[in-house]
Amino acid sequence: LVSWTALLNAFAQRGELHRAEKLFEGMKERTLVSCNIMLAAYGQTSCLEQATRLFQLMQRWDLISWNTMLAAYTQHGRLGEAKQLFDSMPERSLASWTTMLGACAQSARLEEAKSLFDRMQLWDLVAWNAMLSAYAQSGYLEEARRMFESMKERNLISYTAMLSAYAQNNQLWEAMSVFESMECRNQVSWNAMLSAYAENGHLQEAKSVFSGMEDRSVASWNSLVTAYAHNKRVASAIRTFHEMKQTAEPDDISLVCMLRACIHTGNVDAGRQAFVSMVLDYRLQPTKQHYSCMIDLLAKGGYIVDARELIATMPFVPE
RNA sequence: CCUCGCACUAUGG
Numbered sequence A: 001l002v003s004w005t006a007l008l009n010a011f012a013q014r015g016e017l018h019r020a021e022k023l024f025e026g027m028k029e030r031t032l033v034s035c036n037i038m039l040a041a042y043g044q045t046s047c048l049e050q051a052t053r054l055f056q057l058m059q060r061w062d063l064i065s066w067n068t069m070l071a072a073y074t075q076h077g078r079l080g081e082a083k084q085l086f087d088s089m090p091e092r093s094l095a096s097w098t099t100m101l102g103a104c105a106q107s108a109r110l111e112e113a114k115s116l117f118d119r120m121q122l123w124d125l126v127a128w129n130a131m132l133s134a135y136a137q138s139g140y141l142e143e144a145r146r147m148f149e150s151m152k153e154r155n156l157i158s159y160t161a162m163l164s165a166y167a168q169n170n171q172l173w174e175a176m177s178v179f180e181s182m183e184c185r186n187q188v189s190w191n192a193m194l195s196a197y198a199e200n201g202h203l204q205e206a207k208s209v210f211s212g213m214e215d216r217s218v219a220s221w222n223s224l225v226t227a228y229a230h231n232k233r234v235a236s237a238i239r240t241f242h243e244m245k246q247t248a249e250p251d252d253i254s255l256v257c258m259l260r261a262c263i264h265t266g267n268v269d270a271g272r273q274a275f276v277s278m279v280l281d282y283r284l285q286p287t288k289q290h291y292s293c294m295i296d297l298l299a300k301g302g303y304i305v306d307a308r309e310l311i312a313t314m315p316f317v318p319e
Numbered sequence B: 001c002c003u004c005g006c007a008c009u010a011u012g013g
Helices: A002-013 A017-026 A032-044 A048-057 A063-075 A079-088 A094-106 A110-119 A125-137 A141-150 A156-168 A172-181 A187-199 A203-212 A218-230 A234-244 A252-265 A268-282 A288-300 A304-313
Strands: none
Touching: A002 A017, A002 A032, A017 A032, A032 A048, A032 A063, A048 A063, A063 A079, A063 A094, A079 A094, A094 A110, A094 A125, A110 A125, A125 A141, A125 A156, A141 A156, A156 A172, A156 A187, A172 A187, A187 A203, A187 A218, A203 A218, A218 A234, A218 A252, A234 A252, A252 A268, A252 A288, A268 A288, A288 A304
16 A cells, blocks of 8 residues: 555656546545645646645545645645635644745745744744745845855755845856855756856856756756847747757746747747647647737737737637 | 655746
8 A cells, every 4th residue: 555655656746647646546545645645746736626626525634634735725826725724724834834934925925924934933944945035036135145144054955045046136146156155956056057147148158057967957948048038049049949849848938938039039930839839749738828928929020810819719818 | 654845947026
């Protein structure tokens, strides 16, 4: 049973939702642990409905179930429901508090995030990191820096968060020095450095970080596409988008990067092709954001009729 | 023994 559970988890972690579902449905006894795994699997993908349904169907819940459901809400931006759940939970752990803290930060409620942090009974490294990123994401560079300096322990995540905080505030030198002071680095920290250069107008350095990387994630490719587009090298951006497909799986963000690059130069055909190909070849479900990019692209390229038609036929209510 | 919270990429704020 334990190894079946481990297998279920492996599917869930890799985003193989359908395999996980099949396995879960075939399991004779559904333990609390396997329910929790499915709950997390639904929560991390765009299946909030399934998550809530499973949560309601479950016979028993433990702290992990509550926390997982809480995270499912916050990952879908449902702060209200998350709060409700948080308040009605029979018990809370550090993870519960940290989840809420992050949710507040993401909804631009820094004050609430800070107040949660202050009301926590104890703090661990994850909680400190969450507060550090809360400051960083809200543009409070000085507070972030102070928190970083005052932390008694730091890990890779602390450093990476601080690095991008500097980068986003145009402090490339500070970002570089954080990067250099790191005792170990992983793909995420390299990506952070790559976009630090790109955001601060150093395309050449960004490119050399990219080519020096051992393995590149979608995020690395997306950063490079954007870096080219921001430097008006749209042809290179488009070429990079296609090149990515050989080694990585483009995602929803990749398409946005690509479409925005096309908007820059009014490259309607390339954008159209990318949109269609992402839907057909990668089974991407286009979001509102994708449609609004496409409409922007068509309209700016002079295809007013096509833009109108897209507005009329898209599966979203126009705003 | 297996399951939960924090860092990188788009847009917006």
